[in-house]
Amino acid sequence: MSxxxxxxxxxxxxxxxxxxxxxxxxxxxxxxxxxKVTASAENPSIQTTSGQNTYGDPVVVDAYGKTYAPSxxxxxxxxxxxxxxxxxxxxxxxxxxxxxxxxxxGSLSISTQTGSAPKIxxxxxxxxxxxxxxxxxxxxxxxxxxxxHRAQDIFANPLFTIxxxxxxxxxxxxxxxxxxxxxxxxxxxxxxxxxxxxxxDLHGGMITVDYALNWYSATAPVIALNTTDWAGGIIPxxxxxxxxxxxxxTLTTPxxxxxPENGYTQYTFxxxxxxxxxxxxxx
Numbered sequence: 598m599s600x601x602x603x604x605x606x607x608x609x610x611x612x613x614x615x616x617x618x619x620x621x622x623x624x625x626x627x628x629x630x631x632x633k634v635t636a637s638a639e640n641p642s643i644q645t646t647s648g649q650n651t652y653g654d655p656v657v658v659d660a661y662g663k664t665y666a667p668s669x670x671x672x673x674x675x676x677x678x679x680x681x682x683x684x685x686x687x688x689x690x691x692x693x694x695x696x697x698x699x700x701x702x703g704s705l706s707i708s709t710q711t712g713s714a715p716k717i718x719x720x721x722x723x724x725x726x727x728x729x730x731x732x733x734x735x736x737x738x739x740x741x742x743x744x745x746h747r748a749q750d751i752f753a754n755p756l757f758t759i760x761x762x763x764x765x766x767x768x769x770x771x772x773x774x775x776x777x778x779x780x781x782x783x784x785x786x787x788x789x790x791x792x793x794x795x796x797x798d799l800h801g802g803m804i805t806v807d808y809a810l811n812w813y814s815a816t817a818p819v820i821a822l823n824t825t826d827w828a829g830g831i832i833p834x835x836x837x838x839x840x841x842x843x844x845x846x847t848l849t850t851p852x853x854x855x856x857p858e859n860g861y862t863q864y865t866f867x868x869x870x871x872x873x874x875x876x877x878x879x880x
Contacts, residue, residue, distance in 0.1 A: 643661070699724050808866050
């Protein structure tokens with residue numbers, strides 16, 4: 598009879614994985630981290646097919662084409678300033694027990710709100726073992742985040758302005774920004790003939806930033822794009838070493854007012870920015 602293994606109370610509780618080495622990408626290190634991983638998952642999926650008999654009952658089932666879409670959740674533990682994250686980059690990690698598996702970073706989201714530490718979520722895709730060099734990358738605008746538990750602008754300068762009548766609205770007296778959530782989604786397509794993953798590609802870059810704020814003034818606000826810090830409502834997106842795409846910001850959801858019972862007026866709005874990628878070149 599084998600001797601049972603004695604497990605400590607923390608045997609797997611702290612076994613979280615930074616699948617995309619995002620802490621390093623944001624200037625952190627093991628001894629001085631910018632992020633701490635709070636959760637992670639391998640997220641496997643598989644294709645199935647079945648065959649029926651004369652009566653319509655399934656009599657055979659096959660499963661094939663197993664893939665993985667890893668994800669990692671992070672909490673900010675040290676401030677970051679003007680850091681650029683590049684989607685489409687590839688790191689290697691252990692997936693389902695297989696070491697040195699290439700994982701491509703696909704999408705990112707950043708969540709800030711009053712009363713909560715800033716959080717970052719990242720997701721990606723396991724790619725063929727031979728494809729350890731990126732094929733297409735998307736550089737995000739530089740990100741600046743404080744460890745303060747409050748809604749934050751995320752970028753170096755606000756994307757919007759809020760005016761009350763002829764004057765700028767006051768964040769101390771007129772409104773309280775309660776949440777800012779930025780999403781940077783990129784779409785994967787996979788080539789899987791007979792379930793064998795042989796290739797992949799990326800497309801569909803976009804930035805969306807959703808805002809929510811409480812309003813306390815009797816004068817209604819006017820929410821508009823920040824054309825002072827971002828001249829003409831344009832935010833420069835670095836494509837590669839030699840090219841910059843001047844991305845036009847758009848209020849894709851105009852200011853929308855709601856008035857909850859026994860509460861204060863609330864406004865929500867969204868700003869969207871196209872994100873153009875570049876086919877990767879080692880040079």
